Amino acid sequence: MNPKNPREESIFDGALQLPPEQRENYIKAASGEDPSLRQRVTELLRAHEGDGETLKVPAVERLQQITVVTWPPAGEKAGDKIGPYKLLQRIGEGGCGYVFMAEQEQPVRRRVALKVIKLGMDTKEVVGRFEVERQALAMMEHPNIAKVFDAGATESGRPYFVMELVRGIKITDYCDQNKVPMAERLRLFTQVCLAIQHAHQKGIIHRDIKPSNILVTMHDGVPVPKVIDFGIAKATHGRLTDKTVFTQFEQFIGTPAYMSPEQAEMTSLDIDTRSDIYSLGVLLYELLTSRTPFDPKELLASGLDAMRRAIREQEPPRPSTKLSTMLAGDLTTVAKQRHAAPPKLIHLVKGDLDWIVMKALEKDRTRRYDTAAGFASDIESFLSNQPVLARPPSSVYRFQKWVRRNKVAFAAASAVALSLLLGGAGFTWMYFREKQARHLADLEAVRSGQVAAFLEDMLKGVGPSVALGRDTKLLHEILDKTVERVSRDLKDQPGVQAELCNTIGEVYRAIGQPGRAEEMHRNAHELQSRGASGKSADAATSLNNLAMVLCDQWKLPEAESLHRQALELRRKIYGNTNASVAASLNNLAIVLRKEGKLAEAEGLHLEALALQKRLLPADHTDIAASLNNLGWVYRDEGKFGDAEDAFRQSLAMQKKLLGENRPGVAITMDNLAFVLCDQGKFDEAESLERHALELQRKFFGSDHPFVATGMKNLAMILGDRGELGQAEELSHQALTLRRQLHGEEHVEVANSLDGLALLLRKEKKLPDARPLAEQALAMRKSLLGDTHLDVSSSLNTLGLISHDEGKLPESERFYRDALSLQKNVVGVEHPFIATTLNNLGLTLRDEGKLDEAELDLRQALAMRQKLLSPQHPAIAASEKDLNSVLSLEGKEAVRTGQISKR
Numbered sequence: 001m002n003p004k005n006p007r008e009e010s011i012f013d014g015a016l017q018l019p020p021e022q023r024e025n026y027i028k029a030a031s032g033e034d035p036s037l038r039q040r041v042t043e044l045l046r047a048h049e050g051d052g053e054t055l056k057v058p059a060v061e062r063l064q065q066i067t068v069v070t071w072p073p074a075g076e077k078a079g080d081k082i083g084p085y086k087l088l089q090r091i092g093e094g095g096c097g098y099v100f101m102a103e104q105e106q107p108v109r110r111r112v113a114l115k116v117i118k119l120g121m122d123t124k125e126v127v128g129r130f131e132v133e134r135q136a137l138a139m140m141e142h143p144n145i146a147k148v149f150d151a152g153a154t155e156s157g158r159p160y161f162v163m164e165l166v167r168g169i170k171i172t173d174y175c176d177q178n179k180v181p182m183a184e185r186l187r188l189f190t191q192v193c194l195a196i197q198h199a200h201q202k203g204i205i206h207r208d209i210k211p212s213n214i215l216v217t218m219h220d221g222v223p224v225p226k227v228i229d230f231g232i233a234k235a236t237h238g239r240l241t242d243k244t245v246f247t248q249f250e251q252f253i254g255t256p257a258y259m260s261p262e263q264a265e266m267t268s269l270d271i272d273t274r275s276d277i278y279s280l281g282v283l284l285y286e287l288l289t290s291r292t293p294f295d296p297k298e299l300l301a302s303g304l305d306a307m308r309r310a311i312r313e314q315e316p317p318r319p320s321t322k323l324s325t326m327l328a329g330d331l332t333t334v335a336k337q338r339h340a341a342p343p344k345l346i347h348l349v350k351g352d353l354d355w356i357v358m359k360a361l362e363k364d365r366t367r368r369y370d371t372a373a374g375f376a377s378d379i380e381s382f383l384s385n386q387p388v389l390a391r392p393p394s395s396v397y398r399f400q401k402w403v404r405r406n407k408v409a410f411a412a413a414s415a416v417a418l419s420l421l422l423g424g425a426g427f428t429w430m431y432f433r434e435k436q437a438r439h440l441a442d443l444e445a446v447r448s449g450q451v452a453a454f455l456e457d458m459l460k461g462v463g464p465s466v467a468l469g470r471d472t473k474l475l476h477e478i479l480d481k482t483v484e485r486v487s488r489d490l491k492d493q494p495g496v497q498a499e500l501c502n503t504i505g506e507v508y509r510a511i512g513q514p515g516r517a518e519e520m521h522r523n524a525h526e527l528q529s530r531g532a533s534g535k536s537a538d539a540a541t542s543l544n545n546l547a548m549v550l551c552d553q554w555k556l557p558e559a560e561s562l563h564r565q566a567l568e569l570r571r572k573i574y575g576n577t578n579a580s581v582a583a584s585l586n587n588l589a590i591v592l593r594k595e596g597k598l599a600e601a602e603g604l605h606l607e608a609l610a611l612q613k614r615l616l617p618a619d620h621t622d623i624a625a626s627l628n629n630l631g632w633v634y635r636d637e638g639k640f641g642d643a644e645d646a647f648r649q650s651l652a653m654q655k656k657l658l659g660e661n662r663p664g665v666a667i668t669m670d671n672l673a674f675v676l677c678d679q680g681k682f683d684e685a686e687s688l689e690r691h692a693l694e695l696q697r698k699f700f701g702s703d704h705p706f707v708a709t710g711m712k713n714l715a716m717i718l719g720d721r722g723e724l725g726q727a728e729e730l731s732h733q734a735l736t737l738r739r740q741l742h743g744e745e746h747v748e749v750a751n752s753l754d755g756l757a758l759l760l761r762k763e764k765k766l767p768d769a770r771p772l773a774e775q776a777l778a779m780r781k782s783l784l785g786d787t788h789l790d791v792s793s794s795l796n797t798l799g800l801i802s803h804d805e806g807k808l809p810e811s812e813r814f815y816r817d818a819l820s821l822q823k824n825v826v827g828v829e830h831p832f833i834a835t836t837l838n839n840l841g842l843t844l845r846d847e848g849k850l851d852e853a854e855l856d857l858r859q860a861l862a863m864r865q866k867l868l869s870p871q872h873p874a875i876a877a878s879e880k881d882l883n884s885v886l887s888l889e890g891k892e893a894v895r896t897g898q899i900s901k902r
Contacts, residue, residue: 144195168215193376209279281360320350666695
């Protein structure tokens, strides 16, 4: 007995989702004024109950699509062959077809998924839809979409196609079973969005996006979502096949809980890609809350017309509202599945994520995201603490996002929030409207959530003058008082205390107070290292935070040790499936670069970058940061061209994602200017550096370490251009600021001393230059050790000063010591080595050691010609210096490029 039309099957499928006692009322409501329709559906149900094995369709598949269903005879079974494929077991079934796991032996041996139409089901409509799915999949090539390998027909003429076997589970089940945190859920979701975007670019609308059609499988230990089942797909331009005509008019296509309002119309209204945007919004809603906007059972029980009306007209609750109105036990379960406390989960979802989801769920499709890629981009903005497009861009809102990125205004909010919390002020939280939720075990999570929520609200009351660092004295006072209260009044709340210590530490670090930041992060680390919590993700975060602030202060051995511990812990927790592992790799590599361990640093940066490219979209702020960090390693290795490329890629990506005026953009611009100066590209370097310094002063105020670095770098560029007066003034300012920020003994102070000494030497102020250079050398040896690459820079500076003072043997000794150290650290070829050889050659020339001078100057020129661009001014300088020796020897001068051809 066959359903005669799509509406008949729609009602039949809907009835199967309900308990038997509810089916009669549903069928009556759905059939309306058509008693014959009601009778046919009732008879179908009786036949189904009598032959359950013949139409055994899982609940998640029954609502998949509307097809012509018939009662087929027994079809293929395990052990049979279809074409060259041996059927192993049935792994799926829909109304019109079976899906088998099959084995292919030739030309390659592999297991595949084979989908075949059931016997007796090869109607024109079913064949049309089958062909649609095959062609849709065949058109696409994307890592998050199941691939089609082959197609054919059985001996009886029924079509089949063979596709990639996706061994996975529904995305929602994967996330819940593995207690995937919210950030990782969102990153998985962005991959799904980009897969759907690919389909849209190929002219395909999926029309049935739901968890059972998105499976998560593991590739090399990394979770990868795969979009499957394009069985009711639609072409955006024309038909995929002439056989699809029966799916195109007045049919109820899709799964009601995930169906867009225009799909629910059941009219000839054109369905475009924005219908998939709506379904993606429902999927995101479920990933956030474990619920769909409309309860599927309630939709079906309400009858067909009421169901369509609800989808078209009824506004669903925001995700945060859905969470806050759950029963306490349900909310606790949902929160645990997201690795969060209930109040913290509600707080996280409330705001931006609410706006993002509700934009995707707009009834008016013109108000939804235009593209799936745009949807994914807004999620990335949320993850990066950037303004999202989904909410009105008010000045208050944009300022809140700036504050989150810069961590400055948290201090004032913390003081007020803590005074209310610790002083016993009453908080009202929707989660606690049910009395049974007030049990002692939730107390710590509750208070933590309250603090986080209140801090969020308090941001609106913080003025821009404070946020931009113009009232740092007041800010420091507020922070200091907050710290006193945290340590005094939260001794019985270690989890809350640790969380606040970490937050306050980040504020101190952001405003250039690394010593206070270290104190707070040490407190957080000690609190979270006790007992089982010492092996948690939060403990890894505390280790990472403490290590970063130690790195800021050049306390490198301890920073390296802590970063290695954080990396080990994160790998134990996540394997290589979490972006925090890549962050730890990056942070450890930064320390290693500062220690001069360049080869290991480069390897870790490349490993981090590869992991991020697997886990994250192609354009992501984490990837931009990794490229920036890799650029520094390349620069120290003397690979100036590679460094420039890395910095430029990072800068372009940040501008694309964040816009021009962002702190990270200013920092990367500064780095790019530095390496451009290394290559003699002084015009672009100066322009970039001036712009970067302007932005840094705007974002960080006038007394921040980044500003000191910008001034020092600009002074270096101006010095190389011969603008010595302005360069000296800036260099003095940078040194003064660094001493104020770091004290007398600090690596950055040593860097400024050395840079200023070089400028004074160029100005012939040798009595002023020597003591600064000697102080820089002593400080670098004390802080970094005798074998650090920075020590060779100081030796070179003193060699230059000694040469100009006429102390040639001393100059020679400094250069030879520098050369020996550099070769031990960076090998035998490096631009720094070429510089030292050139300097040594000039000293040997003036000592009358012409043979040795010629040899060293030839090596320096050859090395520069090999490592630097042909236009680099250092090459011309080397040729001039070598020719000065050749002239004294009565030899022919070298011509441009001559050395490199020998």
